[in-house]
Amino acid sequence: MENITTLTSEQITKDLMPQQFGRNGKIWVAILVLICLIGAYAYYLQLKDGLIVTNMRDYVSWGIYISNFVFFVAISLVGSLITAVFRLANVEWSTPLTRIAEIIAVSAITFASLIIIVDMGRPERLLNLFAYGRIQSPIMWDVIVITTYLFISILLLYIPLLPDLKIMGEQDTKGPKWLKKFYRFLGSFWKGNPAQEKISNKSITILCILIIPVAFCIHTVTSWLFATTYRPGWDSTNFGAYFISGAFLVGAGAVVTAMFVVRKMYSLEKYITEEHFDKMGKIVVLLALLYLYFNVNEYLVPAFKMKKAEEGHLDELFTGQFAPLFWFAILVGMVIPILVLVTKKGRKPLPMFITGIMVVVGAWFKRYLIVTPTLLHPFLPMTNVPENFKHYFPSWEEWAIALGSLSGALLIITFFVRIFPIIPIQETITQQNEKATS
Amino acid sequence: MNEHTSTSRRDFLLAGFATAAAVGCSDSTNPFTPEMAVAPSGEKVKLLSVTGEIIEVDKAxxxxxxxxxxxxxxEERKGIPGKKFVMVIDLARCKNLRKCQSACNHMHRVHSGxxxxxxxxxxxxxxxxxxxxPTTCMHCDEPPCVKVCPVxxxxxxxxxxxLIDxxxxxxxRFCMAACPYSTRVFNWGDPGVTADVADQHYSCETSMPQKKGTVGKCDFCPDxxxxxxLPHCVSACPNGVFFFGDMNEDSVSNGxxxxxxxxxxKDKAGYRLMEDLGTKPSxxxxxxxNRNFPYESGL
Structure with missing residues (x-):
């Protein structure tokens, strides 16, 4: 932090301006667009022929679309953690990370809504939810809280952006004209006078308080889509807390990964310092321990009793066909990150980046393990059905759509970083001035 | 020419009445009002008139x-007043013939497989x-599928x-995840029904025609x-495994x-599946x- 205080506002503004894509940036965007297009083509096939193009069948009626949905909802929770919880707790060092967290939240929750529509057998009947909606159904609760969360997240991204939009609009850079117009369109009413600032600060505080219960709701309700059924592996009162702790972990992992990339690409070493990595590392350890604790609850308690219905499911996870994936998710997603990040050396940027990726990848497979194995263990035996109903491995269309949605989310983040300052300019300047005067 | 037209009109009216009688349609509006002039084809079809005479009508x-x-x-959502349907399945009589299954699949045009x-x-x-x-839909009194359906x-x-609309x-597919009896099937692709069935108006009571991207299951044949x-499975079973009836009348029959x-x-100590879940099956x-057949005879 000390090195920031030596910078002038002009220097900060110049450093934090969004920059054009370099060669790597262009390749990155091209790859993401390509994956998105393949996903869009796969979805076209699915619209044409129906969900038959997937490998979901009557027993495994929810597959990677739903686990991907849970993953997106999970990762979006980080917006509320970094922005809201840290802000309300007066954690000052988190300022450069708030916008990274918030754009991850917005893009993830957007794609969560899209992927759930992809999973519908009749997407054209989406409006039936409003025409005939039954408030008793957990799906309706999810629709309500996810929409609310999306809007609050967008506002939490937008309002702190206003002072920066003014700076961007006033800058005489060589950037394209439409971009300037776009900045002015978004924020021309912002004059930056004390009255406006007062309203803005108040709104942000209110939104920060609002978003915490809504964030808890989105993931608790998502966990209830499973926990309100009778099935072994889902029928658990632990599920809400289990999902939320896992969500904070994967979100923190995603922020760590993103801050490493942004820092490297934009050379922001002065703003996202090693100290930030160190602090985020400690948070990841805490969250991973918390998630591990809930995992022990979730698996050890039923495994101790080994009720008949649970037995097949747990055997399959611990030693059966899902065992490699299960232990991968536990080790790579939780245990190894904890072991690496408890050491001071482990919290340097590069090892942090690698563990961040491990946490995110482990978390994605963890969601798959929550959804699918349970469905392969119904109460009554699986008979009188074709052989392929008894197994599940996603078809290429499912992979393409799932990867396409992940690429889409990354694409939103990438374009946001290209167009807007990813580290709040005005806030950084204000914070530095406060430091200088104190 | 003039005479010809009047003849064909008489023919036409007859055809209208006769066909209406044949399908038992008592609608006051005549669905046979000609939208365009129809030329007689010369080919005659024999029909039974309302009064019981056999008449001939031009096919055109x-x-x-x-x-x-x-x-x-x-009305389909309301149900039949005063009834409370119940099924009894006698496991001592079943030898896995699956006549119930094939009759059900045939009558409801269930997707093969x-x-x-x-x-x-x-x-x-x-x-x-x-x-x-044999397992059908349990038609639970506390149905988990109905609880979770968003629409x-x-x-x-x-x-x-x-029933399903x-x-x-x-x-x-939340209902499929919610049902502990795994009774529900999904039309993942085209349900593969013939064109004449596919064009019918969907009825919740026949569950036909099945539609792509929607869920299906046993409906106890309310039609x-x-x-x-009796429902198709009940009358198709040669061993009388299935009994169907009305709880209010306190009677069940297998035909x-x-x-x-x-x-x-009471006499045979009847029970319901997964009573502990509180779903209250019907x-x-x-x-x-005291089985009629050894288990092995069904293998």
Whole structure:
């Protein structure tokens, strides 16, 4: 932090301006667009022929679309953690990370809504939810809280952006004209006078308080889509807390990964310092321990009793066909990150980046393990059905759509970083001035 | 020319009445009002008139009855007043013939490979006796599927039936995840029904025609019940495994035998599946004791 205080506002503004894509940036965007297009083509096939193009069948009626949905909802929770919880707790060092967290939240929750529509057998009947909606159904609760969360997240991204939009609009850079117009369109009413600032600060505080219960709701309700059924592996009162702790972990992992990339690409070493990595590392350890604790609850308690219905499911996870994936998710997603990040050396940027990726990848497979194995263990035996109903491995269309949605989310983040300052300019300047005067 | 027209009009009217009588349609509006002049083909068809005479009508004047739903969606959702349907399945009589299954699949045009009725080979414990257990939809009184449906596409009627409105189903499959009996099937692709069935108006009571991207399941054949007939599985079973009836009348029948429902359950110690889940099924099982067939005969 000390090195920031030596910078002038002009220097900060110049450093934090969004920059054009370099060669790597262009390749990155091209790859993401390509994956998105393949996903869009796969979805076209699915619209044409129906969900038959997937490998979901009557027993495994929810597959990677739903686990991907849970993953997106999970990762979006980080917006509320970094922005809201840290802000309300007066954690000052988190300022450069708030916008990274918030754009991850917005893009993830957007794609969560899209992927759930992809999973519908009749997407054209989406409006039936409003025409005939039954408030008793957990799906309706999810629709309500996810929409609310999306809007609050967008506002939490937008309002702190206003002072920066003014700076961007006033800058005489060589950037394209439409971009300037776009900045002015978004924020021309912002004059930056004390009255406006007062309203803005108040709104942000209110939104920060609002978003915490809504964030808890989105993931608790998502966990209830499973926990309100009778099935072994889902029928658990632990599920809400289990999902939320896992969500904070994967979100923190995603922020760590993103801050490493942004820092490297934009050379922001002065703003996202090693100290930030160190602090985020400690948070990841805490969250991973918390998630591990809930995992022990979730698996050890039923495994101790080994009720008949649970037995097949747990055997399959611990030693059966899902065992490699299960232990991968536990080790790579939780245990190894904890072991690496408890050491001071482990919290340097590069090892942090690698563990961040491990946490995110482990978390994605963890969601798959929550959804699918349970469905392969119904109460009554699986008979009188074709052989392929008894197994599940996603078809290429499912992979393409799932990867396409992940690429889409990354694409939103990438374009946001290209167009807007990813580290709040005005806030950084204000914070530095406060430091200088104190 | 003039004479010819008047003849054909008479022919036409006759055809109208006769066909209306043949399909038992008592609508006051005549669905056979000609939209365009029809030229007689010369080919005659024999029909039975209202008065019982055999009459001849030119084939060109015959038109299919337009697809009019017999019952409105609101009536189908309400159910048959005063009824509470119940099924009793006698496990001592089942030898896995699966005539129930094939009749059901045929009558409901279930997609090949999928079944609304499954006959499961059950063995509860290591040293307990194996037996055959046909499973239908349990038509629970606390249906988990209805609880979770976001759009009221699956609903509980006053006569106890749990039915599906495939015109409203959004295909989220939450009901499939919620059902502990795994009774529901999904039309993942085109349901593969013939064009004449596919063009019909969807009825919650026949569950036909099945639609792509929606869920399906056993419906206890309320269309048969309205005609005072037994569901297809009941009448198809040669061993009389299935009994169907009305709890309010306290009687169940498999076609050949009729029992007082309460006596049957009392005498044979009837039970329901997964009572501990609190779903309160409408299907009762009679335990596989004093069996008509050994388990092995069904293998």
């Amino acid at each position: 004047f015959l038109k299919p009855v337009p697809d009019v739903p017999q019952l409105s969606n609101a 999928q079944n609304w009725i499954k006959v499961l080979s059950m063995q509860d414990g290591e040293h307990t006796a194996p037996y055959w257990q 009221d596409a699956t609903f509980k009627r006053q006569d106890g039936l749990v 495939s015109d409203r189903c959004i295909g989220c 048969m019940t309205r005609r005072n007939e 050949a035998e009729t029992f007082r429902f309460s006596d049957l359950i 299907v009762y099982y009679l335990p596989p004791v």
